[in-house]
Amino acid sequence: xxxxxxxxxxxxxxxxxxxxxxxxxxxxxxxxxxxxxxxxxxxxxxxxxxxxxxxxxxxxxxxxxxxxxxxxxxxxxxxxxxxxxxxxxxxxxxxxxxxxxxxxxxxxxxxxxxxxxxxxxxxxxxxxxxxxxxxxxxxxxxxxxxxxxxxxxxxxxxxxxxxxxxxxxxxxxxxxxxxxxxxxxxxxxxxxxxxxxxxxxxxxxxxxxxxxxxxxxxxxxxxxxxxxxxxxxxxxxxxxxxxxxxxxxxxxxxxxxxxxxxxxxxxxxxxxxxxxxxxxxxxxxxxxxxxxxxxxxxxxxxxxxxxxxxxxxxxxxxxxxxxxxxxxxxxxxxxxxxxxxxxxxxxxxxxxxxxxxxxxxxxxxxxxxxxxxxxxxxxxxxxxxxxxxxxxxxxxxxxxxxxxxxxxxxxxxxxxxxxxxxxxxxxxxxxxxxxxxxxxxxxxxxxxxxxxxxxxxxxxxxxxxxxxxxxxxxxxxxxxxxxxxxxxxxxxxxxxxxxxxxxxxxxxxxxxxxxxxxxxxxxxxxxxxxxxxxxxxxxxxxxxxxxxxxxxxxxxxxxxxxxxxxxxxxxxxxxxxxxxxxxxxxxxxxxxxxxxxxxxxxxxxxxxxxxxxxxxxxxxxxxxxxxxxxxxxxxxxxx
Amino acid sequence: xxxxxxxxxxxxxxxxxxxxxxxxxxxxxxxxxxxxxxxxxxxxxxxxxxxxxxxxxxxxxxxxxxxxxxxxxxxxxxxxxxxxxxxxxxxxxxxxxxxxxxxxxxxxxxxxxxxxxxxxxxxxxxxxxxxxxxxxxxxxxxxxxxxxxxxxxxxxxxxxxxxxxxxxxxxxxxxxxxxxxxxxxxxxxxxxxxxxxxxxxxxxxxxxxxxxxxxxxxxxxxxxxxxxxxxxxxxxxxxxxxxxxxxxxxx
Numbered sequence: 001x002x003x004x005x006x007x008x009x010x011x012x013x014x015x016x017x018x019x020x021x022x023x024x025x026x027x028x029x030x031x032x033x034x035x036x037x038x039x040x041x042x043x044x045x046x047x048x049x050x051x052x053x054x055x056x057x058x059x060x061x062x063x064x065x066x067x068x069x070x071x072x073x074x075x076x077x078x079x080x081x082x083x084x085x086x087x088x089x090x091x092x093x094x095x096x097x098x099x100x101x102x103x104x105x106x107x108x109x110x111x112x113x114x115x116x117x118x119x120x121x122x123x124x125x126x127x128x129x130x131x132x133x134x135x136x137x138x139x140x141x142x143x144x145x146x147x148x149x150x151x152x153x154x155x156x157x158x159x160x161x162x163x164x165x166x167x168x169x170x171x172x173x174x175x176x177x178x179x180x181x182x183x184x185x186x187x188x189x190x191x192x193x194x195x196x197x198x199x200x201x202x203x204x205x206x207x208x209x210x211x212x213x214x215x216x217x218x219x220x221x222x223x224x225x226x227x228x229x230x231x232x233x234x235x236x237x238x239x240x241x242x243x244x245x246x247x248x249x250x251x252x253x254x255x256x257x258x259x260x261x262x263x264x265x266x267x268x269x270x271x272x273x274x275x276x277x278x279x280x281x282x283x284x285x286x287x288x289x290x291x292x293x294x295x296x297x298x299x300x301x302x303x304x305x306x307x308x309x310x311x312x313x314x315x316x317x318x319x320x321x322x323x324x325x326x327x328x329x330x331x332x333x334x335x336x337x338x339x340x341x342x343x344x345x346x347x348x349x350x351x352x353x354x355x356x357x358x359x360x361x362x363x364x365x366x367x368x369x370x371x372x373x374x375x376x377x378x379x380x381x382x383x384x385x386x387x388x389x390x391x392x393x394x395x396x397x398x399x400x401x402x403x404x405x406x407x408x409x410x411x412x413x414x415x416x417x418x419x420x421x422x423x424x425x426x427x428x429x430x431x432x433x434x435x436x437x438x439x440x441x442x443x444x445x446x447x448x449x450x451x452x453x454x455x456x457x458x459x460x461x462x463x464x465x466x467x468x469x470x471x472x473x474x475x476x477x478x479x480x481x482x483x484x485x486x487x488x489x490x491x492x493x494x495x496x497x498x499x500x501x502x503x504x505x506x507x508x509x510x511x512x513x514x515x516x517x518x519x520x521x522x523x524x525x526x527x528x529x530x531x532x533x534x535x536x537x538x539x540x541x542x543x544x545x546x547x548x549x550x551x552x553x554x555x556x557x558x559x560x561x562x563x564x565x566x567x568x569x570x571x572x573x574x575x576x577x578x579x580x581x582x583x584x585x586x587x588x589x590x591x592x593x594x595x596x597x598x599x600x601x602x603x604x605x606x607x608x609x610x611x612x613x614x615x616x617x618x619x620x621x622x623x624x625x626x627x628x629x630x631x632x633x634x635x636x637x638x639x
Numbered sequence: 640x641x642x643x644x645x646x647x648x649x650x651x652x653x654x655x656x657x658x659x660x661x662x663x664x665x666x667x668x669x670x671x672x673x674x675x676x677x678x679x680x681x682x683x684x685x686x687x688x689x690x691x692x693x694x695x696x697x698x699x700x701x702x703x704x705x706x707x708x709x710x711x712x713x714x715x716x717x718x719x720x721x722x723x724x725x726x727x728x729x730x731x732x733x734x735x736x737x738x739x740x741x742x743x744x745x746x747x748x749x750x751x752x753x754x755x756x757x758x759x760x761x762x763x764x765x766x767x768x769x770x771x772x773x774x775x776x777x778x779x780x781x782x783x784x785x786x787x788x789x790x791x792x793x794x795x796x797x798x799x800x801x802x803x804x805x806x807x808x809x810x811x812x813x814x815x816x817x818x819x820x821x822x823x824x825x826x827x828x829x830x831x832x833x834x835x836x837x838x839x840x841x842x843x844x845x846x847x848x849x850x851x852x853x854x855x856x857x858x859x860x861x862x863x864x865x866x867x868x869x870x871x872x873x874x875x876x877x878x879x880x881x882x883x884x885x886x887x888x889x890x
Contacts, residue, residue: 053773174769
């Protein structure tokens, strides 16, 4: 199968494209919808909103999650908020401005058509969430409240304390549970997807492992939707949940779905720094804190005085100094690099020297502690629980950490991957954030995809496939099941010396050192060698105890880490080929004299979509040119 | 620091379980409780012994996956905290720590410290939602909601469905969990049309799986989100009212 990238962007002026598309999609009549089976894998914001909405439309939905309940998906941990172009603040916001900010924030590496649609739908998401009972913050008059996020100069972020993701996910989860009760959605908890089944080039089902019994099973459907999240756990230490993994999308990639821009990963500037080797994850401190917190380091190298003893004149508020118009709300990629730079210069704080201060003293003085408590209380508490330091008294210590993957499976405007019938939504796809995602835009994209885009676009495919479902008795299912069993057995039979975690940590360190915040050709080549060697060793030497016929957490993790090895390789290949810096992808060879990312639009104004060519073969690059009809390409500036 | 753990080990739902003792040596006081278990598991794996299975995911106190009885207290000694946010500095060098799964009839053990909490989802399925299909919402600011009402609703909505309330309750009751959802939705204007039907259905399903509430208030004491038992009285009031309302539309 050769891959053809047809973006299917609808014709017409930008603001009319979505309307045009909706008016021309084929429809499935209401009575026929129940004749279709749709598999949804994952129940985060994208998966849950899709499962619920498809169920409401009358499709037969089967939803698979590896958690004990769909509400555990990592969307639940999103803190700060969700963007929408409501212009409730009367501060000059508009759909166009949200579109423009997102394109610019993504360093001109996203599709115009998709991003404009996202901005248009943002307003519907807020309406839908409020109708479901999401308790967004309110003003005393009863109207919805907003705050600001990085990379923008308006207040368009809606929030529910520091738990916006939780509340939005509960809205979608409850809608999904309602459909479960009504029988339109059948829920499979503690099931992990381990392969995609493709018949005659079309996605026709999945292979799963029942995580309690270990049973490998086949499920057939007319279409498969992957809403399985991002892959920055490839770095081992990240802000993602422990189980977040790339297996579903990686398995689909191996079956023919092109993987787009794998090197675009987001390192979030404000996380609690690492303290020891035992550490299992890094905890995010919401970007919303940068509304009121000021970031600084001591001006002098190696200044180890307690922060409150360092006088104002000896502090460097480097974001305010370098980016006066955006200040502490510079976009994430820029804020992260600036923190790294300060630490590289020897001005980092804390025992490790890898940290900067996020200081609320001014805000507390200006606004009073009660207001700060109301805005960020739960975040301050979380910080206190983890570090035993009181951020009301002394500034938070923060450092960048892997947080989000802009890259993902390539999808067309309809969110279909290069395998017909396989749709990819939310963070799992690559579509809307270019090379850097703006804060509070992930929730927006996940819900736009799940509530409003996929339920409409999927009908266009299904309409031509009535009655074309393949049964699980088809040999393709047996073949895939056998391959899955073989893999499980190989991992168990290695009976080696080292734990899965120890390999994952080592892989993560390689990726952080060479494919993290600063990348170079030499470093990436070195990393590729190291990853390949470690991967070979892994398959021979990994130690997974227990059997495949029981609940076995090490075995679950072993499969996921095996896929991370392959993905890590592709990330480095992609990062090596992209001879430019763009957003979160920073190649040290390509920077402006003052250290900013330097794009190369002449050669790299395209989406890099990689085709898997089988074990041991180099992946093949396909290019989807990015065409800008509306926005003029410019050097991104937040100064 | 060095501790001695007594951990409940149980191979499967039907297998017999029992306590096993493990040393947890050289643990950083800055490690979280789960990171301490990671270290113990890494050493068990090295020795060729089956690692301790426990549920966990976000490790930020929000996904609700984790939870275990630590010296008899759900989520351990620190109030208002899920197990993943409990740090070892809250223990002393030399401590003996007894770790058990949630103990409740409605939550059978699946393996070691992992239990089946699916009855909680069943309560949500019974009515823990506002029936509004995608696409049929009105403009968000059409409906002003007083700040105090929204804040109160949010207090209840913070529930993470971890099940600690049930595990700590001597009766294995799920009143606090159910009341939190009933109140989150019932306090809001959007939740009014289904308010009484919702509480009636949810309570009915709750009672089919869980024990009865006799106001021990242990649930409130261990709730990682410190959800107030006041919501239980609110739910009881609504439940009683539902008996006198044929349907809420006539109100």
